[in-house]
Each structure stands twice: as C-alpha cells, then as structure tokens.
Amino acid sequence: MQNSGFRILIVDDEQHxxxxxxxxxxxxxYQVKTTTSSLDALxxxxxxxxxxxxSDFFMQDLDGFELLKKIRTDHVDTEVIIITGYGSIKNAIDAIKKGAFSYYIKSHDPEELLFEVKKVKKIAELSLKMSQPAVKGQYLMMSKNTKMKKIIDMIDKVADSNANILLLGESGVGKEAFAAYIHEKSFRRDKNFVPVNCHAYSKTLLESELFGHEKGAYTGATETRIGKxxxxxxxxxxxDEIGDATLDMQVKMLRVLDTKRIERIGSNRLIDVDFRLVCATNRNISEMIQTGLFREDFYYRISTFALEIPPLRERREDIPQMVHFFIARxxxxxxxxIKSVNDDLMDYLLQYDYPGNIRELKNMIERLIVLSSDGVLKKEDLYLDQKNRTQFQIHTLKAFRSQSExxxxxxxxxxxxxxxxxxAELLDITRRQLFNKIQELEIDTERFKIKNEK
Known part of the structure; x- marks a missing residue:
C-alpha cells in the first residue's frame, strides 16, 4: 500500500x-523530514x-514532555511517538499518559517502529472516513494544512459581521465557494447570495449589470431592470475577478460603498442598498496599484480582511480528503x-501539480467516475496532456530500498x-557488512577512492 500522503517529522539531536x-x-x-532541534520542529x-x-525524549532546547505538550495544544491532529533509551522508559510511559501515541526504544528492531507508524496511519484513515466534514457550497471547509486552517478559522470569526472581505488566490482554488461559505455563516444567510464575474462584462455592461437601468435609458433598454x-x-x-474592473467602475463602486446608495442608469432617483461585499481576484493587486491600474482607496475599502487561499499543490495533505469528498458527491x-481508489492513482494524484487547482481535481474525479465500470477508480483512466504529467517512475519496494540504501x-x-x-562506524555495521553492501549495490569504488584499510 502506498504511504505517499502520510507526512512524518523526525526530531533527534543526532543527525546520523x-x-x-x-x-x-x-x-x-512515507514522506519524511528531519530536524535536530525541537524549536525548529515547532x-x-x-x-x-x-x-x-x-521525537527523541532528551533534547537540548525542549525535552520530549515540552514538545509533546505544545504539539497536543497547537496541532491536535498530529500524533507523537517518543524515542527513548532503556534508561528513560518510565519517562516515555509518562509521555503516553500526557498524550503521546506510543514509544520506541532505540536499540530495538526498526520493524517495531514501523508497526507503530502503520497503526497511526490506519487510525488516521479510519478517522477520516468516519468524520463528518463541514461542507458548504461546492468544497470542503476543513483542512489539515496549517495555513488553510488559519484562513478557515479567520473566516469563521469574521463571517457574521459586515466587514468587506477580499479573497486572493489562483484560478480554481475555490474563491466563490469560500464567498458562499461566508454568506451561509453570516446573519444574512436567509437573503440572496449574488455572484458577479467582472471579467465577463465590458465596462458598459458591468455598470448595467450592477446598477440596473430604467426603461429607455439607452438603445435596447426596453424595460426597467434591477441591478445586482x-x-x-x-x-x-x-x-469575482474584481481586478478586471476599470478605474472608472472602481470609482463608481467606491461611491456606492461609501454612501450605500445607487442610481439606476437613466434615473436620478437615489435608492438605498444594504449588502455585504465579498470580492475575489487571481491578479496581483499590489502590482496593479503601483502601476496605476487599481485604485488604492478602493482596495482598502474592499479589503477590511484580505485572505490569500493557497494553491492545491501547496496543501497536498488535503488531497485524499478532497478525493473522497468529490467521489461521494x-x-x-x-x-x-465507487468502491475504491487504486493506490497508483492516489499516488499520482498526490504527486500532480494541479495548474487548475481544486477545479481541475474535481474534473479529474468526475472523468474517472464516468469511465469506471467496476466501481474502482484507476490511473489508466486518466487522459491528461503529456506536458502536464508529473514524471514519476514506479519501482518495486525492494528496488526502491536498494536505491535509497x-x-x-x-x-x-x-x-x-x-x-x-x-x-562502517557511522552506519553502525561491520566493515565486512559494509564491504558486502558495496559489492551488492555496485557502488563505484574508484569514484569514492575507497580505502580498504585494516
């Protein structure tokens, strides 16, 4: 079974x-990173x-208890296994009482540690299947990614206010879904959620779309129309795509936000309006302000809170959950x-870079479901342009271990x-075992000028 989506951090002050x-x-x-500092680990x-x-129990900056406490407080979804020597087993057992998953004795067979890691992974998978995700609109509003957690937490705090929110991020990251979620979390949830894509209209049409018009206001205006x-x-x-609004339209919208009043095109009558504004763009607003393409005063008016949603490639740990969510829906x-997802497909989905972000992942899952004839989603059913494929070679586990070794x-x-x-001393094996490994793995002795000293 593939473990590519399971992320492990090793903390030990011995680099070796x-x-x-x-x-x-x-x-x-497994996906593994290491550090020799518990402070760096945090x-x-x-x-x-x-x-x-x-994590090792004895560390120079923070010991195992202190590190465990901070992880249990700030990263509740992260499990901890304590590494210990014979002399500190009691401390390790105390650590379990304080929330560690288990402990591993350094001198024991590494298979014991692998067994514990597999248990953590299995429990995490079961918890994922049993959890009831907070679903609003089109996408999951939950995440294992630290940055996304903070964004969702911020949205939950500000949603029930009148503060204007600007959502930033690449195309396809789910900005409209977040906007709908903000609406549904607010006291305005029983009223309309009205989306407008500014990119889809010319200046004249966008003005009519937003402000509305009176009958006869211009050629073709055969009846009065209420705007957004x-x-x-x-x-x-x-x-949406507020960065595509012209400077002239920005001025007119700024006035509406300041006065909370509008005039339909072709009318002099002021109409009071009451709405909460959420904007979004995939453009670099800061650069647009510097080049004079976006008004700074308008930017500050629409961005009481500016939240940047990370692309999917920067939060791969959320992909398995998203895959199962889209499959279910x-x-x-x-x-x-759909009964299952093949391991090689899941591995591919975890490696792929998603230029189209969540929207692309959804389309891929939809295609796979359509093509599935036996309830199993398979990698070979993906038809992607070769230029978008992540180059990933499949090896047997034995071959991978040999190459890594x-x-x-x-x-x-x-x-x-x-x-x-x-x-040999660094590897904690005998010279004879190391020499045999060099022969077995066909390591170039000339390249490393190996000295077979006595």
Missing part, C-alpha cells in the same frame, strides 16, 4: 540517527502539516457506486573520504 530513520521510513514510501509544524512526529446591487439587498454581493449525482551509503563514503572503517 535522523538520517537512518529517514532512510527506513522513506523505504516504506516552526516546521507551523509551516506545514504533519500526521506524525517521531439591488438584487443583493440584505444579502451578500460577490464580485459526484458518484451520488451520477447514481454510480545505495544513495545513503554513497553519502557516508563521501563524508569519510572513502575510509571504510569510519563509514
């Missing part, structure tokens, strides 16, 4: 031990989401039963400048 554990865990296809946890932290400002009365107006719409031994040999005795 970190490297050994990393080699073992990557041999099982910073890494703020920047990325990890499913598991494997009025349609959103009491509710939420969502202006789309399979139900198509009246099809070879690379690590070569690093050690380079570090010791080819001295077998020193290298």
């Amino acid at each position: 031990y970190c490297d050994v554990l990393k080699l073992i865990l990557e041999g099982e296809s 910073e890494m946890l703020e920047q990325e989401s990890y499913d598991l932290v494997i 400002f009025e349609s959103a009365e009491g509710g939420t107006l969502f202006l 789309l399979a139900n719409d198509m009246k099809k039963t 070879k690379q690590y031994i070569e690093r050690i040999l380079k570090h010791t400048e080819g001295h077998l005795t020193q290298a």
